[in-house]
Amino acid sequence: MLLILSVLTSTNAQNKKDSIPSFLGVSYMPAQNWKVWNVTNDDGDFLKHKFDVNSQSTFEGNFGINKIGVRLGLSANIENNFIGKAYRYGGYIGYKSIWLRIQSSKVSGSVEWSGTNPTSFPRTNTFASNYFTIELLKSSKAYKVMAGGAEMNRILGTYWGIGYTTLSIPLKISTLTTPGGRENQKFGKPAYDSLFKAKYYTASFGFDILRQLCMTGGRIGSIPGKPAQKFGIYAATQDKIGFGPGTHSDFAVRMAEEQNPGLKFVDPKGFSTLVHYYLSVGFRYTVTIKPMFMVFAAGYDFEGAGIINFGGAADTKTDLGWESSFFYVAHGVTFKIYLSWIGK
Template sequence: MPYCKAALTVVFFTGLCASQSGAEIQSSGVRTMGGLNHIAKNNWNPKFNLIPKFMRDDTYKEYNQNYFLKYEFAAESFTTYEGALTDSKTGINLGFTAEIDDNLVGEINKYSGYLGIKSLMLRMESGGIRGSAVWTGLSVSSMPATVDFDSSYSNVSLVYWIGKAPFDYIGLSYVSFGLPIQIDTMYTNTNKTKQVFGKPVYDKDFEAKIYALSFGMDTLVTPLLFPDAAKRSEFYKLMAESEEKSNGMGAFMSMQSLFGIGSARVSDEALAFAETANPDGGRKAVNGKHTVGYVAMDFSFGLQYKVKNHFALGLGYNWAVTSLTPFGGGADNPTKLGYTYSFNLLRHGPVLRAYFAF
């Protein structure tokens, strides 16, 4: 899952995709860029909540106070390597990025590539997240207390390059992923409007497929790949003037956001575990397919040092949030066993960024 940047990490690689018009970038036509992002230490918080405490009613507090599935992710730190090439004369743009674990094996977590023509780009991203999930709640017959996972993540995006603040680009994305999550059970003694929480279980094979609107920007990378950014955007013009006055010192900000809706599935095995954990009344689980809302945000902020439009070094902090909200899944009547879940994952850590372009 994204970024899900972690598999739930969305690799941010903003608008390296396209030029707005063929002759705007530079007279030579070709611009090459390379660089890396290094997350020195990942901190994971699976109980992160997007809703402030003062907005949570009593039912919401009761539902969210116990999260029994603990994650241990394999990637404590990672480095993302990026490369891009633009040709303003032909309008063709190429790029590739790879996210690699910082361990002895150096296994690739995620890779992506894109092909762009002028202001449009098709980007394909694939990867995964590895680790283990430990169940700390009440034991359920046949449900393992620990499960190792190696979940896949893919993202296909059609992006339009704007090149002006507040966003470098906007696009449409199709995202699919899987990850173990906790499933909270629900039942009713009367009707669907009065749900009572039962005993929770977890689903090691949870899957989701999302259609999302994406947008983002990167004030460190964009001026390197597109030296004319200050001419096309008042925002980048002000940044360039400020950096010139401060001898290349300044601040950077990068952001990628996805907001979408799609379909998700709680596996038949997890539904069977739910029935086993809640035997009273002989209730049968409802259908595992349902609609789900999706939010993924990746944000970095920090200080940078830039040498014209040829080199940039940044040091800051990165936050990545992934949130899933189900629609449906409730018990229709006293003979049914419903479900819901609250998945909000925060990953954060210091980030070092270094890029060159010529």
């Protein structure tokens, strides 16, 4: 708590002219549950995932958040991504009207393959990876086109942003063969990837009543002209789309080729798209102890996405193509705390 107070104090002292106050939000999901489905099961549904129960942590705030994020092992500079670079550059030039959100969770467990299997490949495999997202977010002017106008927007807290997401997960691969030409493709023998890896640059839009309540210090409630009540409900949602490379492992290439002798796996690296949705609902309670305003909340978070992979077509009779698109959902109970500096 002393670290949080020092961050808010120093950030507030530096940012007297900011368009948003100094604030920090922390969300913790002690048990995140995952589920994965293949888009294509015409050639069999042979891969079953068993996920471990892992936690997820989310930190957001204006630029002082880095002092806390680094202390807790969350860095904006993972994989030297563009968003992390923009964040650092923004800090140097003092552009503070945007805020940062960092989210990280471990994704681990095991998979079991029930299809035909070359003897050199295990039917069960364990995996462990990190699901990481960093976003630069900014309040939007959606009130210009939304019902209720500016007053409603001040309650909802609409925003937009850009981000970077990495995801690694095992998945089933449907192989594709052809006597010649993509129009003649048919399924070969399927295989599985022990750890498919994807990286996305994203664009998003959403609203967050909880964060907005923190940013306004509770001064604006659902009843016009009156402050927010201490106890209430909240909702937050985000729509996101992303594009980037998706890469199949050497394990997937070797297994697919052994399943389909005489054929050569086409480029294991393709173009991947992410279509993502997030929803959080729950209850919150506010506390004002000047110079700080605090929001405590408990609720349920749900996110789901479709991953569509391109680039695996078979063009010639020696090509072994692939199709590996899938859906996933992740969800669980969350506990949140938001703090903002409102002055004396």
